[in-house]
Amino acid sequence: MSNPFSPEPARIVRKYKLTKDVKFFQIRFIDKERALSFEYRPGQFMMFSIPGTGEAPFSISSTPSRPGLLEFCIRKTGRLTEALFRLKENDEIGIRGPYGNGFPIIKMNGYHLFIIMGGLGAAPLRSLLLYTLDNRELFGRLHLLYGAKRPKDMLFKTEFFEFIEREDIECLLTVDKDDTGKWPCYKGFVNSLFQRIEDIKPDNTYACVCGPPVMYESVLNELVKLNIPKHQILMTLERRMKCGIGKCGHCAIEDIYTCIDGPIFTYWDVLHMKELI
Amino acid sequence: MRTLKLKKEKLDTFLFKVSKHGELWGPRKKGEVYIYDKIDDIKDLIKEPVTTFLPIKKLFLPPRFQMFHYNGKTYEENTEIFQQRIVYGVPSCEIHSLLIFDRVFGHTYKDPYYFKRREQTTIIALSCLPRESCFCKSTNTHVIEEGFDLAMTDLNDFYLVWVGTSKGDDLIRLSPDLFDRNVTQEDIREFIEWRERRNNEFNQTIDFVAIPDLMDLNYNSPIWEEFAEKCLSCGACSMVCPTCNCFDVIDEIELSDGSVKRERYWDSCMFKEYSMVAGGHNFREAKAERLKLWYTHKLHSFTGAYGKPSCIGCGRCIITCPVDINILSVVKALLTGKVDKNSLLTRKSK
Numbered sequence: 001m002s003n004p005f006s007p008e009p010a011r012i013v014r015k016y017k018l019t020k021d022v023k024f025f026q027i028r029f030i031d032k033e034r035a036l037s038f039e040y041r042p043g044q045f046m047m048f049s050i051p052g053t054g055e056a057p058f059s060i061s062s063t064p065s066r067p068g069l070l071e072f073c074i075r076k077t078g079r080l081t082e083a084l085f086r087l088k089e090n091d092e093i094g095i096r097g098p099y100g101n102g103f104p105i106i107k108m109n110g111y112h113l114f115i116i117m118g119g120l121g122a123a124p125l126r127s128l129l130l131y132t133l134d135n136r137e138l139f140g141r142l143h144l145l146y147g148a149k150r151p152k153d154m155l156f157k158t159e160f161f162e163f164i165e166r167e168d169i170e171c172l173l174t175v176d177k178d179d180t181g182k183w184p185c186y187k188g189f190v191n192s193l194f195q196r197i198e199d200i201k202p203d204n205t206y207a208c209v210c211g212p213p214v215m216y217e218s219v220l221n222e223l224v225k226l227n228i229p230k231h232q233i234l235m236t237l238e239r240r241m242k243c244g245i246g247k248c249g250h251c252a253i254e255d256i257y258t259c260i261d262g263p264i265f266t267y268w269d270v271l272h273m274k275e276l277i
Numbered sequence: 278m279r280t281l282k283l284k285k286e287k288l289d290t291f292l293f294k295v296s297k298h299g300e301l302w303g304p305r306k307k308g309e310v311y312i313y314d315k316i317d318d319i320k321d322l323i324k325e326p327v328t329t330f331l332p333i334k335k336l337f338l339p340p341r342f343q344m345f346h347y348n349g350k351t352y353e354e355n356t357e358i359f360q361q362r363i364v365y366g367v368p369s370c371e372i373h374s375l376l377i378f379d380r381v382f383g384h385t386y387k388d389p390y391y392f393k394r395r396e397q398t399t400i401i402a403l404s405c406l407p408r409e410s411c412f413c414k415s416t417n418t419h420v421i422e423e424g425f426d427l428a429m430t431d432l433n434d435f436y437l438v439w440v441g442t443s444k445g446d447d448l449i450r451l452s453p454d455l456f457d458r459n460v461t462q463e464d465i466r467e468f469i470e471w472r473e474r475r476n477n478e479f480n481q482t483i484d485f486v487a488i489p490d491l492m493d494l495n496y497n498s499p500i501w502e503e504f505a506e507k508c509l510s511c512g513a514c515s516m517v518c519p520t521c522n523c524f525d526v527i528d529e530i531e532l533s534d535g536s537v538k539r540e541r542y543w544d545s546c547m548f549k550e551y552s553m554v555a556g557g558h559n560f561r562e563a564k565a566e567r568l569k570l571w572y573t574h575k576l577h578s579f580t581g582a583y584g585k586p587s588c589i590g591c592g593r594c595i596i597t598c599p600v601d602i603n604i605l606s607v608v609k610a611l612l613t614g615k616v617d618k619n620s621l622l623t624r625k626s627k
């Protein structure tokens with residue numbers, strides 16, 4: 001019987017700072033075959049394992065359309081991330097996965113995509129974003145709306161700045177507060193970007209949202225105002241997880257397990273969850 | 278299903294034979310309670326049906342066990358050799374708890390730790406008559422059709438033995454001469470009488486089909502706050518509940534050589550830290566929220582996923598909860614809209 005709890009050996013290939021407390025990790029399975037044949041969907045997550053510290057789940061930030069390396073964007077918040085931040089390039093860690101439902105890519109084919117993120121919400125959505133850009137012909141219009149607190153808090157700035165000049169993506173970046181005086185893009189919360197959006201065919205649109213709790217309410221309001229169907233608004237939920245495979249019970253919300261039934265849910269699913277309203 | 282008869286006085290001989298086939302487990306007395314334990318001397322085995330303190334889950338999901346050993350290079354799966362075990366005296370409600378676990382631990386990903394122990398265990402079920410806190414007829418777990426290898430019904434001077442699996446048949450083959458194949462009309466009548474007697478002896482009846490709707494309607498009811506005021510968050514309900522399967526995982530570092538043991542141990546959603554994520558945010562800080570999760574999961578969610586509640590009617594929560602928060606008192610409150618303190622079983626009757 002294969003053991004789904006077994007971490008597989010992997011190596012930290014690159015590690016660098018994105019912001020004060022967020023680091024970027026490139027990780028590769030040590031087994032070459034495994035590294036190249038590993039399949040996943042945008043929106044899925046992996047369990048990281050550090051012996052003596054334990055395990056924790058992290059969203060995959062890279063796209064399956066670029067195999068070989070897995071990328072993660074991780075904020076230092078707890079015991080495991082502290083231990084992870086202490087590891088150096090070339091150090092080994094254990095990973096297992098991929099877990100979770102991921103985005104329903106096939107269903108989203110042909111649709112206009114809104115990718116809306118705030119702060120660390122860029123971590124899971126960057127995967128979808130890069131996947132869409134690598135398979136541009138499969139999707140309709142593409143909007144990226146990203147909000148950060150200040151210019152220095154914005155993740156993947158260089159990468160996203162390049163999108164502003166591209167013709168195949170409408171990239172709107174905003175900061176709550178510009179403390180540099182040199183911010184070249186928008187100012188204000190993410191929801192303020194909606195006034196710049198025109199010619200939406202709501203039935204033909206999927207919106208994917210991830211960000212801090214404060215962002216959801218205002219953004220969901222805007223999306224509902226645009227008449228985007230609630231089952232085409234997708235969001236990710238975060239819960240405590242110990243196993244990632246629907247056994248330990250920690251991530252339960254009523255009748256669903258965030259780890260196997262989620263972490264991607266439609267706005268309609270979420271409205272059904274009494275605990276969340 | 279094949280049925281045989283075993284004379285009462287032959288039970289010891291049969292179990293003795295069985296104990297040569299693998300480790301014999303079953304209920305024995307420890308202090309004031311009964312526990313499932315390894316039986317070294319057949320005299321210690323309680324042959325009559327009893328409600329043990331901890332349910333049968335402890336044999337398949339031990340309270341704490343090692344998952345991996347990290348030797349500094351790789352994670353070695355715990356290769357502890359599981360002995361062949363034969364468990365005697367498992368009541369039908371607890372057979373149902375294992376059927377529920379089979380689904381939970383087999384769903385999407387197979388949990389090897391559970392299924393290895395399951396494969397290595399032969400189960401001899403034992404029919405019982407309801408005790409005061411039993412309500413398995415309401416949960417429809419008073420009868421079994423699968424999930425056991427042998428099942429025995431205690432009639433006047435013999436046991437009716439149902440052979441459920443080929444593993445069960447192997448036990449019979451150890452001493453075929455002890456068994457009588459001739460089940461007479463008289464025996465059948467005796468069995469029917471026994472069944473009627475059992476069905477009429479239940480004190481409690483709960484309409485579980487109506488409960489999911491009531492859970493929905495009562496989601497914001499003040500009853501949850503009332504229960505929360507009493508709840509001690511001790512988690513005893515989860516420990517004794519045959520269908521509570523939550524666990525936590527912890528790494529323990531061996532100071533002598535720096536190797537690491539990854540261990541898995543019982544957890545309870547009644548504990549405050551249960552839903553706390555890194556950074557300190559707690560999704561269920563309030564006791565009422567945690568109580569609601571426990572009962573929603575048992576009585577609502579499970580019904581949605583599997584068509585029946587995950588309560589098996591064993592009554593352990595009734596016996597164990599020090600402040601009388603249990604399936605009965607909660608269902609009563611859901612039905613009446615208030616927490617009726619007088620309707621609960623008194624300490625004395627436990």
